[in-house]
Amino acid sequence: MLGWEFPPFISGGLGTACYGLTKAMSKLGLDVTFVLPRAIQMENPSTCVKMRTPADVNDGKTEWEICEEGLRNIKFKAIDSALRPYATSETYRHEVEEMIRNKQKLCGMDGGVVGMEEIGSQAHYSGDMYTEVHRYAASAVKLAMQEDFDVIHAHDWMTYPAGIAAAAASGKPLVVHVHSTEFDRSGEHVNQMIYDIERAGMHAADKVIAVSYLTRNIILSRYGVPGDKVEVVYNGIERNGNGFGCGKMDITRDEKIVLFLGRITMQKGPEYFLGAAKKVLEIMDNVKFVMAGSGDMMRRTIELAAELGIGSKILFTGFLRGEDVRKVYERADLYVMPSVSEPFGIAPLEALNHDVPVLISKQSGVSEVLTHVLKADFWDVNEIANKIIAVLKYPPLQMTLKEHGNFEVRKLKWEDAAEKCRQIYLQLIERAVCV
Amino acid sequence: MPSVCFYFQVHQPYRLRHYTVFDEDHRYFDTFKNRAICQKVANKCYLPTNRLILELIKRYEGKFRVAYSITGVLLEQLAEYAPEVMSTFDALARTGCVEFLAETYYHSLSFLYSRDEFKEQIIKHMDTIEHLFGQRPRIFRNTELIYSNELSEAIEQMGIFDGVITEGADKILGGRSPNFIYRPPQEGKVKLLLKNYALSDDIAFRFSNRGWCEWPLMAEKFSHWVNRVNGNGYVVNLFMDYETFGEHQWEDTGIFDFMRQLPDEIMKHPDNNFKTPSEVIKSYPATDVVNVPALISWADTERDLSAWLGNAMQSNALHELYRLEQRVKKTGDSSLLSDWRKMQSSDHFYYMCTKWFSDGDVHKYFNPYDSPYDSYINFMNVMGNLEKRCGKSHQGRQRAVKQLKAEVNS
Numbered sequence: 001m002l003g004w005e006f007p008p009f010i011s012g013g014l015g016t017a018c019y020g021l022t023k024a025m026s027k028l029g030l031d032v033t034f035v036l037p038r039a040i041q042m043e044n045p046s047t048c049v050k051m052r053t054p055a056d057v058n059d060g061k062t063e064w065e066i067c068e069e070g071l072r073n074i075k076f077k078a079i080d081s082a083l084r085p086y087a088t089s090e091t092y093r094h095e096v097e098e099m100i101r102n103k104q105k106l107c108g109m110d111g112g113v114v115g116m117e118e119i120g121s122q123a124h125y126s127g128d129m130y131t132e133v134h135r136y137a138a139s140a141v142k143l144a145m146q147e148d149f150d151v152i153h154a155h156d157w158m159t160y161p162a163g164i165a166a167a168a169a170s171g172k173p174l175v176v177h178v179h180s181t182e183f184d185r186s187g188e189h190v191n192q193m194i195y196d197i198e199r200a201g202m203h204a205a206d207k208v209i210a211v212s213y214l215t216r217n218i219i220l221s222r223y224g225v226p227g228d229k230v231e232v233v234y235n236g237i238e239r240n241g242n243g244f245g246c247g248k249m250d251i252t253r254d255e256k257i258v259l260f261l262g263r264i265t266m267q268k269g270p271e272y273f274l275g276a277a278k279k280v281l282e283i284m285d286n287v288k289f290v291m292a293g294s295g296d297m298m299r300r301t302i303e304l305a306a307e308l309g310i311g312s313k314i315l316f317t318g319f320l321r322g323e324d325v326r327k328v329y330e331r332a333d334l335y336v337m338p339s340v341s342e343p344f345g346i347a348p349l350e351a352l353n354h355d356v357p358v359l360i361s362k363q364s365g366v367s368e369v370l371t372h373v374l375k376a377d378f379w380d381v382n383e384i385a386n387k388i389i390a391v392l393k394y395p396p397l398q399m400t401l402k403e404h405g406n407f408e409v410r411k412l413k414w415e416d417a418a419e420k421c422r423q424i425y426l427q428l429i430e431r432a433v434c435v
Numbered sequence: 436m437p438s439v440c441f442y443f444q445v446h447q448p449y450r451l452r453h454y455t456v457f458d459e460d461h462r463y464f465d466t467f468k469n470r471a472i473c474q475k476v477a478n479k480c481y482l483p484t485n486r487l488i489l490e491l492i493k494r495y496e497g498k499f500r501v502a503y504s505i506t507g508v509l510l511e512q513l514a515e516y517a518p519e520v521m522s523t524f525d526a527l528a529r530t531g532c533v534e535f536l537a538e539t540y541y542h543s544l545s546f547l548y549s550r551d552e553f554k555e556q557i558i559k560h561m562d563t564i565e566h567l568f569g570q571r572p573r574i575f576r577n578t579e580l581i582y583s584n585e586l587s588e589a590i591e592q593m594g595i596f597d598g599v600i601t602e603g604a605d606k607i608l609g610g611r612s613p614n615f616i617y618r619p620p621q622e623g624k625v626k627l628l629l630k631n632y633a634l635s636d637d638i639a640f641r642f643s644n645r646g647w648c649e650w651p652l653m654a655e656k657f658s659h660w661v662n663r664v665n666g667n668g669y670v671v672n673l674f675m676d677y678e679t680f681g682e683h684q685w686e687d688t689g690i691f692d693f694m695r696q697l698p699d700e701i702m703k704h705p706d707n708n709f710k711t712p713s714e715v716i717k718s719y720p721a722t723d724v725v726n727v728p729a730l731i732s733w734a735d736t737e738r739d740l741s742a743w744l745g746n747a748m749q750s751n752a753l754h755e756l757y758r759l760e761q762r763v764k765k766t767g768d769s770s771l772l773s774d775w776r777k778m779q780s781s782d783h784f785y786y787m788c789t790k791w792f793s794d795g796d797v798h799k800y801f802n803p804y805d806s807p808y809d810s811y812i813n814f815m816n817v818m819g820n821l822e823k824r825c826g827k828s829h830q831g832r833q834r835a836v837k838q839l840k841a842e843v844n845s
Binding site: 279283372373374375382383385386389393394396397401404 | 746750
């Protein structure tokens with residue numbers, strides 16, 4: 001399995017999805033080798049998943065194992081690469097240099113997947129992510145030759161070239177898993193390079209997995225992939241840590257909290273959240289709107305809040321993780337996701353998991369699987385506000401949404417997603433044998 | 436000697452328009468949608484079925500007889516949107532072979548929340564029926580056949596009814612047949628007619644179901660089932676929504692042909708006949724008592740009230756609605772009263788039902804909302820506005836009284 005991020009190195013839903021899916025596959029008894037395009041530098045080693053990095057394993061092998069229960073069948077491999085989803089070229093160059101230094105320390109030992117020569121020969125290029133994607137692909141080929149496996153499963157565009165290359169080298173079937181497309185991230189202003197990579201990946205793949213029918217439609221219409229090749233596998237959610245959720249914070253303030261949690265980018269529709277907030281505040285006063293997250297529209301969003309004259313009612317918390325996320329959910333009366341385009345959207349499931357009712361845009365993949373939630377078109381600020389007010393005003397509504405929503409979310413299991421993937425693998429392997 | 440007793444329920448609610456918390460006008464109902472649905476159902480069901488029933492009554496010279504319960508809210512809508520249906524009902528009434536039953540004018544759950552309102556609505560409905568069709572109902576059917584001992588007691592006390600219609604639910608019959616006449620445990624003259632749900636549902640629900648082992652259902656086969664009751668019952672009560680004909684079961688399922696042939700097949704057996712509920716009650720004695728301490732209805736397999744009272748939103752909406760009763764009535768504002776009453780139709784609460792929602796049930800067919808939550812939000816927004824009107828009218832009246840006093844004093 002070719003991934004892009006994995007806890008604790010996580011900047012969005014993709015890492016969460018890879019983690020959940022891999023763990024569930026392991027439970028099904030599948031052997032998974034998870035390859036990360038990442039120079040592992042443990043910044044934050046105190047999370048539940050413990051990984052050993054090439055630096056502290058002195059034999060220089062870029063392989064480590066997860067100690068966590070439930071991930072027993074999974075091997076992790078890192079291909080030394082400075083690839084990061086949202087890296088700038090500056091941080092990137094810094095990392096490459098760092099990596100070379102590490103490598104030199106290990107020089108002479110049996111060098112892991114990527115030999116010294118390659119690093120040396122390629123370390124001089126000026127460092128943009130696209131070249132890096134291809135360099136990572138080249139490394140993946142080497143790995144593919146060394147490892148024994150049946151199927152290659154690549155998650156999102158950065159790993160597609162690696163997937164294609166590894167499939168070509170090994171002759172094994174390729175499954176490409178689309179968690180989001182360039183159209184979701186950038187609207188109509190697509191980056192042609194990324195689009196081309198995505199398109200090539202989907203066309204080269206033997207099967208494409210989409211996280212929703214919404215995404216499947218984009219794959220069919222925008223990327224021209226034949227429909228019989230694209231299967232939908234919905235994401236799941238892990239039931240975790242809700243046991244101690246019963247001791248909800250004593251809310252003494254008579255103030256309601258409406259929560260936005262996600263990257264503050266065009267894709268997530270922060271301006272519609274603010275527009276609705278403005279409308280809500282026209283009707284009721286005792287409400288605070290919390291925007292948890294960061295992103296390239298952060299500054300503009302703060303300015304917009306001020307322009308609308310509701311600055312004092314909007315709280316920006318920045319990027320939250322772990323315990324802080326749990327706390328903000330515990331305080332929230334309603335979670336709102338006004339995404340303009342959302343291939344799936346795991347966050348609403350997490351909100352429901354924390355007993356927070358949810359209002360999502362109809363333009364999200366997750367709205368295909370959730371029924372006990374409120375839905376509105378992302379642009380319909382009036383309707384979003386109408387529904388926010390209803391939840392804050394009528395406790396029976398909040399109660400019913402919570403009860404049924406929490407029950408419904410329990411039915412979305414990673415085990416089912418993993419099982420569906422396994423069926424797809426089996427199909428592909430069988431087909432390969434027949435041919 | 437089984438008599439076949441048909442009773443058709445005819446009802447359409449006033450559906451609410453999309454009403455947000457920002458709306459301030461008093462136009463709560465979706466005139467466009469209500470008109471469209473009313474006319475569609477009129478063309479597919481009410482008109483063709485009324486003509487068919489009329490044809491049958493004429494052909495069998497009064498031996499074919501049926502009963503209707505038409506809600507006040509539908510009669511209002513028909514008069515406005517499909518007056519031709521009214522004239523066919525009128526023609527049916529003139530044959531003398533059709534009985535009209537009494538119910539709450541607004542197809543409401545008022546029995547559960549306000550006995551005063553309950554009685555007022557029954558009287559309003561009876562007055563309307565008498566005015567339109569020239570007969571005063573003698574038989575009562577409560578909304579969705581909701582029933583308990585308490586209901587028959589309330590009806591007995593009104594002193595104007597001979598019988599009550601309800602569901603022949605297994606849990607109240609305890610193995611007995613629904614094909615006899617029963618009476619409630621308390622003393623009185625009111626008798627009970629119980630729906631034979633097996634035979635009723637064969638027509639209303641299973642008729643077009645190709646997966647059903649008895650499909651296709653022909654009049655001959657159905658009559659054969661009715662004949663089996665011979666010697667073990669007085670009456671086969673076939674109670675169903677009138678929309679069964681042409682709307683729930685489309686014309687191409689053969690439902691009209693089935694109905695056209697049914698009287699002939701039934702009357703092939705010399706002991707069989709057709710009777711209206713009042714005639715059944717006059718013809719046969721009550722054989723036994725049915726005790727119904729807890730509420731029942733004709734809905735779903737549960738035969739309980741969970742479709743209208745199953746979750747917190749539904750009971751909250753109902754309580755909020757009836758909480759306003761006195762304030763609405765004190766205003767003396769007739770349009771406010773009428774709006775408030777139209778909000779009582781049980782359909783509004785049915786739309787808020789969550790028990791079947793995830794399963795994509797057939798109930799969705801009847802639901803104008805995307806989700807029960809949307810329906811609750813919409814309902815509560817209208818309630819909010821309705822409540823404001825109570826307050827305003829009340830204050831307005833006080834202000835008017837003050838002004839008047841001031842004028843008198845000066």
